[in-house]
Amino acid sequence: MSLAAAPGTGSTSVSPTAASLWRGGRGILLVALIVVTGAVIGVLLGGSGESRLLDPADTSSSGGKGMAQLLRAHGVRVTRVTSVAEARAAGSGGGTILLSDTSSLTDEDAEELARMPADLLVVGVRTRLDLLAPGVSVAGTTRTRSREPRCALPAATRAGSVYMGGMAFTAPSGATTCYPADGKPTLVSYPDAGRTITVVGDGQFMTNLRLAEDGNAALALNLAGARPALIWLVPSESAPAGTGEENLYDLIPDGIKWAVVQLMFVVVLLALWQSRRLGPVVTERLPVVVRAAETVEGRARLYRARRARDRAAAALRAGFVDRTTPRLGLPSTAGPDAKVNAIAERTGQAGAHVGAALYGPPPADEAGLVALAAYLDMLERQVKES
Missing domain, CATH: 1.20.5 (Single alpha-helices involved in coiled-coils or other helix-helix interfaces)
Structure with missing residues (x-):
């Protein structure tokens, strides 16, 4: 307009x-x-391009290429395979097999993985867990957040707090349990026939997005890089790994x-x-001009009607301090004692009287309020004239 x-x-x-x-x-x-x-x-x-959770060749936020490069930088030979047959052909002896998805594996595949002479690192897996890690079962789900290890596992204690959660487990006898959630561990590690089986409830700490947070990179390196070779199994027809619960938003490309x-x-x-931008400020006449004295009188009548002598005294004192403090050369942060001493020195009034007028109890009656106003007015005039 x-x-x-x-x-x-x-x-x-x-x-x-x-x-x-x-x-x-x-x-x-x-x-x-x-x-x-x-x-x-x-x-x-x-x-058509879909990210793969914990894929060592995936550079997206949910991929695992950052972890793969970190392992290679520390001398670990990382081999990406897409089937159990390729894992067997890669030579698993003396190495570690990392598995983060079992959706396309059969029971025979899981049993064959369990028989391979290599450490087994199972991350965020719910199905066929009884075949891969006998004695470990899912006890429930829990929120993924930064957690402390609270265990004696060297790989966890050296890493410290880690973004951990997802699933909580029940562990077999003799297992080391870490990163508890509601009394249940989210990481279980135990020896089995000369090798080590480790089960982790959630693999987000290994992803490109979370790797640099907390002790995530340290734990990922300690678990997956414990052996000189890592066989990273990414099934070719896997669905995105997770808890199995997907909403409509997750299905949108x-x-x-x-x-x-x-x-x-x-x-x-x-x-x-x-849109129309705002123009410059335009002055216009006020319909009514109210004198400042009328505003003060109106507020005073309200205080009197409500017998609010305490609020009226507080307003008088606050106004006096705001007006006189700059004249005294004091900063706005000066304390009560400094203000009282400065006013007493400038006006020659007794410090006790000045302190009672500024910081004493509210007047008991209207006569006391009038006397306080008069005394403060006298002090202000003396400060101005000094």
Whole structure:
């Protein structure tokens, strides 16, 4: 809309649109077209690419390439395999097998993995756990958060707090249990026929997103890099690993999510293009002019009607301190004693009287309130004149 100045000064339109600043908005429409085109291309090209949880070749936030590179930097030979047969052919003796998904494995595959002469690291797995880690069973689910090890397992104690949770377990006799949640461990490790089986409730601490937090990288390196070779099994037809509970949002392809974000950006641009910016401040006459004295008198009448002598005294004291403190050369943070001493020295009044007037109890009656006001007024005049 157009705002008019005060009478006698004429009127001026102060509401040009943002479109007039950029050739009627053609530039913004061009940007919007580019963004929409990018969104469509993102859906077409990115819809088929799906991240794989704890895949050593995946660079997404849920992938495990960061962990694989960390292991290789520490001299661990990392071999990515997609089947149990490839794991057997890779030579598992003296190494460690890491498994984070059993959705496409058969019972025979799980039994064969359990027979291989290698340490077994099972991460975030719920199905066929009885075949892979006999004696370990799922006791429930728990929230994944930073947890302390609270155990004597060297790999955990050296790492410290880790982003751990997901599933809690019951452990066999002789097992070492760590990172408890509600009394149940989320990490179980125990010896079995000359090798070590370790079961972890959630593998998010190993992902690219979480690896640099807390002691996540240290625990991942200690568990997966305990042997000179790591066979990382990523089944070729696996579904995204997790707890088995997926909502509608998890089923939406990443390309669609990115397209929605870009379309929201386009909507914001269009809103800015169609909006009208604010103009300069325009002065206008007030309908009523109220004298300051009338405001003070009105507030005083309210205090009197409510017998609020304490609030009235507090207002008088606060106003006196605010006005006189700068004249005394004191900072606003000066304490009561400093203010009382400065006023007493400047006015020659007794410090006890000044302190009682500023910080004493509220007046008992209206006569006391009037006397307080008069005394504060006298002090203020003496401060100004000194």
